[in-house]
Amino acid sequence: MELRFRVRSAAAARVVAGRPRIRIRPAARTSPTLWAQMRLCxxxxxxxxxxxxxxxVxxxxxAWLGTAFHVLMAARPSDAGEAERVWDTAIAGLLAASSGHRLDKRFASPERWPGYYLVRQRAIASAVQGVLPPASARLPAGGRxxxxxxxxxxxxxDGLLAxxxxxxxxxSVTEFKSALPDPAWPEAESLTEGYWRQLRLYAVLIGETAEWPAVARIVAASGQVLTRDVDRPACEAEADAAVAGLRAMNEALGHGSGSAQLATPGEIECGQCQYxxxxxxxxxxxxxxxxxxxxxxxxxGIIEAIDPGVDGDVYAVTLRLDGRHGEGGPLPLALRRSVHGDLxxxxLGAQIRVVHAQMRQDGRLRADMSTCVFAEDELPELEFRRSA
Known part of the structure; x- marks a missing residue:
């Protein structure tokens, strides 16, 4: 699962000389999630x-909807009322975790999450109707x-994969998702293949712990189920590649590599990067x-003008942006304190970074719920450490 109930605040970063620092060290082990990141950069x-x-971040x-769906399916509720209670409790836990996070707290109203009610309805129906066959009985396994x-x-x-x-x-081994991508979407195939890659690593983890599963499944809240036979050689090769990637990353860090040496920037690699x-x-x-x-x-870019607004939430900054985004002249950007923070x-003259913005029809940028805006002097510095 991509997200657990615990979310850490930016205040946890170490502050050195007035600016936070993020210490990057060699990793003790890899995981399906880490391997997915490592394949990109x-x-x-x-x-x-x-x-x-x-x-x-x-x-x-x-992702939170996927987490709630997994909690719901694991509970195996007997009726719709119980399913609703399990779902609502899971969502409440996610909201409590996100409320202390400087960026995630903007999502305090789940009703405004994309597709919330549709996923909720489908998830509850799938849990009650039982889209999966009954779980196998727990069999003796030496107690271990x-x-x-x-x-x-x-x-x-040897502990390098977890x-x-x-x-x-x-x-079988099952991965729960709030939704599967539309097959017509250009990136649908690569996204779904990423799910299968994750399941290949899970099959290795299960196989080395107990016995190999025969089937891998992706289950969506809609009730859609994708199934594949577990190909053990392919799973072993995926695990070997993930461990090799971990060792290569740690070796680079051990040799003192910094961001320029570790990064592989590109439109695909950077396009959805949360960092x-x-x-x-x-x-x-x-x-x-x-x-x-x-x-x-x-x-x-830099701030050229500030309009503090009158309602205590909405305000505007005028930015002079670098590169082609600044070709249209200074950009008035409407922001909300409750969403984007208070700049x-x-x-005036402060350096600003805008990420995950949207494009207006006239080619200029606008901010929405996913947009993050930071003053550069508040951003952390990366500190690369050789020791684990």
Whole structure:
């Protein structure tokens, strides 16, 4: 699962000389999630292992819906009333965790999450109707090797690979998702393949702990189920690649590599990266590439004017942006304190970074619920440490 109920605040970052620092160290082990990051960019993977970096990441309510769906399916409710209570309790836990996070707290109203009611309705129906066959009985395994589990921490490859399969029994391993991508979407195939890659690693974790599952499944809240036979050689090869990636990343860090050496910037690698705001390599790449076309644009500039607003929430800053995003002249950007934070105290001339913005029809940027805006002097510095 991509998100657990515990979310750390940016205040957890160590503050040195007035600015927070994020210490990046070699990782003790890899996981399906870390391997997915590492396949795109070693710096992105390294940042994902740094606890302090979590406070600078805007998490996705879509992932939270997947978490709630998994909790619901694990509970195996007997009727709709029980299913509703389990769902609502899971959502309440996620909201409580996100309320202390400087960025995630903007999502305090789940009713405004994309597709919330549809996913809730489908998830409850799937849980009650039973889209999965009954769980296999727990069989004797010497008292040490579980043949069935939900979110159990498993390790393999001498402890270098770890993960928590959503659910497994002696026949199958299952991954729960709030939704599956529309097959017509250009990136649907690669996203779904990422799910299968995750399940291949889970199969190895289960196989080294108990016995190999025969079937891997992806279950969506809609009731859609994708099934594949477990290909053991392919799973073993995936695990070997994940461990090799871990060793390569740690070796690079051990040799003193920094962000420029670890990063592999590109439109695919950076386009959905949650660490854009704090990644030096990303901003250097943007400047050298004349600010590339990203699905959610990012920009850098200075504040030229501030309108504090009158209602205590909505305000505006006028930014002079670098590169092609600044070609249309100064950009008035409407923001909300409750969503984007308060930049009115930064002062004119302050350097600003905007990430995960949206594009207006006239080609200029606008801010929405997913947009994050930071003053550069508040952003953390990356500190690379050789020792684990």
């Amino acid at each position: 070693a710096l992105r993977a390294a940042l994902s292992t740094a606890k302090e970096a979590e406070g600078w 805007l998490h996705s309510p879509r 090797r579980p043949l069935r589990g939900t979110e159990l921490l498993l390790t393999a490859r 993960g928590r399969p959503d659910e497994f029994d002696r026949q 854009q705001a704090i990644c030096p390599a990303f901003w250097s790449w943007c400047e050298t590439m004349s600010w590339p076309q990203l699905r959610q644009p990012a920009a850098r 009115t105290g930064c002062g």
